[in-house]
Amino acid sequence: MPVGLQNPPSLGVPGKKRWAMVIDLRRCIGCMACVCADKAEYDVPLGVWRTIVKVRNTGKFPNTKRHFMPRLCNHCDNPPCVRNCPTEATYKHEDGFVLQRYERCIACRTCIAACPYNARHVLPRNRDRVKIGGVVDKCTFCNHRVEKGLVPACVQTCLGRSRIFGDLNDPDSEVSRLVARHSVVTLKPEKGTAPQVYYIKPDRVNTEQIFSQPKSYATKSDAAAFYRHNRGSKFFSGVL
Amino acid sequence: MFEYMDFNIAPWGHEIVIYFFLIGAAAMTFVYAAAPAVFGNLFNGAAQSMVPFQKAGMIVALALLLICGPLLIMDLGQPSRFLYPIIYFHWTSPLSWGSLFLPLFGLCIIGFFVGLIKENQRLMRWNGILGSLLALSMPLYTGLDLMVHQSRELWSNPTIPVLFVILSISSGTAVTAVIQLARGQLDEKMVEFLHLFLYVALAVTLALFLAEWVVLNYGSGEKQMAWEVINKNFSFQYWVLTFLVGILVPLVLVATPKLGRNPKILTLAAVLGAVGAFSFREVLIYAGQLPMLYY
Numbered sequence: 062m063p064v065g066l067q068n069p070p071s072l073g074v075p076g077k078k079r080w081a082m083v084i085d086l087r088r089c090i091g092c093m094a095c096v097c098a099d100k101a102e103y104d105v106p107l108g109v110w111r112t113i114v115k116v117r118n119t120g121k122f123p124n125t126k127r128h129f130m131p132r133l134c135n136h137c138d139n140p141p142c143v144r145n146c147p148t149e150a151t152y153k154h155e156d157g158f159v160l161q162r163y164e165r166c167i168a169c170r171t172c173i174a175a176c177p178y179n180a181r182h183v184l185p186r187n188r189d190r191v192k193i194g195g196v197v198d199k200c201t202f203c204n205h206r207v208e209k210g211l212v213p214a215c216v217q218t219c220l221g222r223s224r225i226f227g228d229l230n231d232p233d234s235e236v237s238r239l240v241a242r243h244s245v246v247t248l249k250p251e252k253g254t255a256p257q258v259y260y261i262k263p264d265r266v267n268t269e270q271i272f273s274q275p276k277s278y279a280t281k282s283d284a285a286a287f288y289r290h291n292r293g294s295k296f297f298s299g300v301l
Numbered sequence: 302m303f304e305y306m307d308f309n310i311a312p313w314g315h316e317i318v319i320y321f322f323l324i325g326a327a328a329m330t331f332v333y334a335a336a337p338a339v340f341g342n343l344f345n346g347a348a349q350s351m352v353p354f355q356k357a358g359m360i361v362a363l364a365l366l367l368i369c370g371p372l373l374i375m376d377l378g379q380p381s382r383f384l385y386p387i388i389y390f391h392w393t394s395p396l397s398w399g400s401l402f403l404p405l406f407g408l409c410i411i412g413f414f415v416g417l418i419k420e421n422q423r424l425m426r427w428n429g430i431l432g433s434l435l436a437l438s439m440p441l442y443t444g445l446d447l448m449v450h451q452s453r454e455l456w457s458n459p460t461i462p463v464l465f466v467i468l469s470i471s472s473g474t475a476v477t478a479v480i481q482l483a484r485g486q487l488d489e490k491m492v493e494f495l496h497l498f499l500y501v502a503l504a505v506t507l508a509l510f511l512a513e514w515v516v517l518n519y520g521s522g523e524k525q526m527a528w529e530v531i532n533k534n535f536s537f538q539y540w541v542l543t544f545l546v547g548i549l550v551p552l553v554l555v556a557t558p559k560l561g562r563n564p565k566i567l568t569l570a571a572v573l574g575a576v577g578a579f580s581f582r583e584v585l586i587y588a589g590q591l592p593m594l595y596y
Contacts, residue, residue, distance in 0.1 A: 065393025141451055147386035147396035167385050168378020170312030171396055177452030179596060183312075183378060195378040252452055270523050270596055 065144035068155040070255060072138050072229060078156040079138075080202055081229040081257040082213075083239045084131050086264075088221040091116060091129035095215035095224060102203065102214040104191045109182035111200040112215055117266045130267035131224065133215070134159060134180040134200035135248065135256030142172035142181065151197075157257060158204045166196035173197060177252045202226075229257070311590040316376040318583045320369055321443045322472060325465060325578070327365035328406075328436035329473020333495075334358025335413055335429035338422065350490035357480055359414045365476075366407050373403075395449060399442040406435040440469040447589065455527040455589040458516070464509045468581060470502035471547075471574035478568040487564040496555060496562055499571055503552040506577070510548060526592045535588055538580045547577010 063070060071077040091114055099111045112133040119126050136159045143151050143159060150165035151172050173181045186195040203213035207226075211217070216226045227234035236259075239245070245259040248268060260268075334355045336348035351358075374383045386400035409432030416424030444462030451457050474495050481487040517528035531539050551570035555561040561570070 065391065141449075144393045145396070145449060147391055147394040147400060148382075148389040149391045150385075150389075165382075165385060165389060166379065167382045169376075169386075169396060170378075171394070171446070173312035174590065175450050175452060177593065177596070179594070186378070197378070249452070254452075270526065270593065 063139040063144070066140070067143070067149065067152045070138035071155060071157050072255065072257070074230065077230060079229040079257065080136070080157045080207060081227065081236050081240075081259065082133075082136075082202070082216070083225045083236045083245065083259045083261065085223050085225065085239070085261040086129065087262055088223040089114070089129045089131060090221050090223075091127070092220050094218045094220055095131060098214040098218035099200075103198075104188070105198075106185050106188060109184070109198075111182075111198070115267060117264070119264065119266055126264075128264040128267055130260075130263060131215075132178065132180070133258065134176075134202070135178055135254065135258045136200075136202055138255035138257060139253060141175040141177070141252075141254060145171045145175040147171065151199075154204065158202050158207075159199070160201055160204060161197065161199055163193050163196045163198075168196050170197065172199075177249045177254060178256070311587065311594060313586055313590065315583075316372055318579070318586050320373050320376070321440075321465070321582050321586070322579045323365050323372070324369045324403075324443060325440040325469030326472040326476050326575070327362045327369060328439040329469045330358050330365065330476045331362040331406075331410060331413075331436045332433050333473060333477045334362065335425075335433055338413070338416075338425040338429040339433055341426075347490075347494055350488070350494045353484075353486045353488075354477060354481055354491070355417055356414075357484065358477065359410055359417065361476060361480060363407070363410045363414070366403075366410065370403065370407070395442050395445040399439075399446065402435050402438045402442065406432060406439060409435055437466065440465040447586070450589075452593065453589045454521060454523040455517070455585065455592070458513075460509055460512060461585070464506070465582070467502050467505045467509065468578035470498055471506065471551075471571065472578045474499045474502065475568075475571035475575035478564075478571045482564055482568045487568070489562075492562055492564050492567055495571070496567055499551070499567065499574060500555045500561070503548060503555060503570075503574055506574075506581070507548050507552060510544060510581075523592055527588055530591045531584060531588045534591065535584045539584045542580035543577050543584060546573055547580060548574075551577070 072079045093114055095112055096110065096114060099105060103111060105111055112131065115130040115132055117128045117130070119128065136157055138157065140153060140159045143153050147169060148165045148167055150162045150167070152160060152162065154160055168183055170183065173183070181197055181199045184194045184196055184198045188194045203211070206213060212226045216224045225235050225239060227236035229237055229240065231237060239261065240259055243261045245261055246263050246268060247256045247259055250256070333351055336351045337355065340348040342349070374380045377383060386394070386397045390401065391397045409428045412428035413425055413432055416422070416428060441462045444465035447453070447456035448458060448461045478487065478495055481491060517524045517531070551573040554566055554570040560566050
């Protein structure tokens with residue numbers, strides 16, 4: 062039985078919703094429209110992301126393939142970030158969302174350390190248009206849209222309909238049908254987090270734990286500049 | 302061209318490492334200084350040898366705590382909300398418990414100091430007992446703070462809190478020995494007392510170091526990767542500063558019968574042990590974050 066959550070896991074509980082996302086990787090074309098939609102919806106600052114699309118190449122020419130892997134908060138049914146938050150700033154909504162109370166967050170980054178999916182980031186303190194800063198932020202499954210009957214911004218904009226969103230507790234929902242009929246995979250199920258983002262046909266290179274720093278020169282220099290720029294900030298202590 | 306989205310931050314940096322080290326040193330300094338009042342004539346009055354250190358120990362423990370507290374607060378993204386972990390207490394978060402125990406530990410140091418000045422044995426004893434338990438909780442909670450992260454396999458390990466308590470004995474012994482040597486009060490009895498603690502601490506640290514080595518090499522993929530990261534990115538801190546300088550050399554010094562009881566050699570061994578205590582924590586905290594940073 063999970064402990065330290067404000068609401069118990071709702072997956073399979075009658076009368077409750079369990080919002081979840083299915084990502085059909087056969088349909089993802091790596092257009093990054095989801096990333097852009099998310100950036101636009103929340104004015105996500107440069108250098109941090111609520112959702113990303115990982116890209117990995119496998120094989121050698123001519124036998125090669127490029128794999129895309131959209132990633133976001135998995136809105137776990139047993140989220141370690143919630144359990145470890147010292148102020149209950151991160152909490153679990155009864156419908157399964159894992160949300161953030163910015164007014165309570167002290168940015169101790171325990172939740173970032175706890176998340177197995179690298180789904181959290183710190184917002185810069187001074188931002189031009191949005192006042193929220195100096196706190197930890199994450200994907201919310203666009204709960205402000207979902208509560209109004211809309212789908213999340215990334216789902217709305219997905220060109221190939223790769224991202225599908227819905228209530229897993231409703232057996233007639235599209236996500237329920239996809240999860241029932243396809244071989245779906247969740248990320249790091251062995252961590253006991255009960256993640257609620259399901260992938261159809263992911264590649265091994267994108268699901269297995271690997272340690273690979275950015276390889277290309279451009280990426281290395283970008284990363285170096287990023288950390289150099291932020292080194293004075295307390296969130297980037299020069300560990301890398 | 303898409304790789305630029307892959308980098309994530311390692312959330313905890315050098316502020317946390319320094320804090321973990323200093324709070325451990327403060328905790329054990331308090332335990333040493335409070336030992337005469339807590340243990341009295343138990344164990345043939347061995348703890349009475351620490352009587353000359355009581356006042357200086359309390360001042361140093363308080364000074365270290367006054368560095369630790371602001372350091373931890375300034376590390377927060379929202380320093381003005383530093384009381385929130387107590388106000389919005391979350392019982393499953395070790396950080397909440399630590400935030401609660403930290404000021405209580407400070408109060409015990411002040412209470413003990415007041416008892417010392419007023420020569421009130423009762424006040425000293427109760428503050429000493431409670432303060433020693435809270436002091437023990439300081440390195441324990443910092444280790445627990447890492448242990449509860451099931452996603453970081455290098456940390457999610459029941460030996461980490463024990464290791465941090467043991468490391469705090471090394472660093473606390475170093476603080477005590479340096480101060481007493483500088484004051485010219487490191488007498489034979491005190492050396493014997495500190496020698497015992499340092500010897501046990503270094504021996505247990507070596508055992509835990511070797512246990513960690515086995516676990517990382519025979520463990521899961523992520524643990525093996527952590528071992529690779531340690532050897533690739535932190536080999537100097539791990540093998541030279543932690544293993545050689547921080548464990549092996551001081552252990553040989555304190556294990557050599559006559560040499561180990563020489564006040565200067567004991568102090569040197571304790572300082573080397575403290576170097577190891579710092580770098581061991583540094584490696585564990587940094588390397589624990591890296592294996593899944595690019596996941």
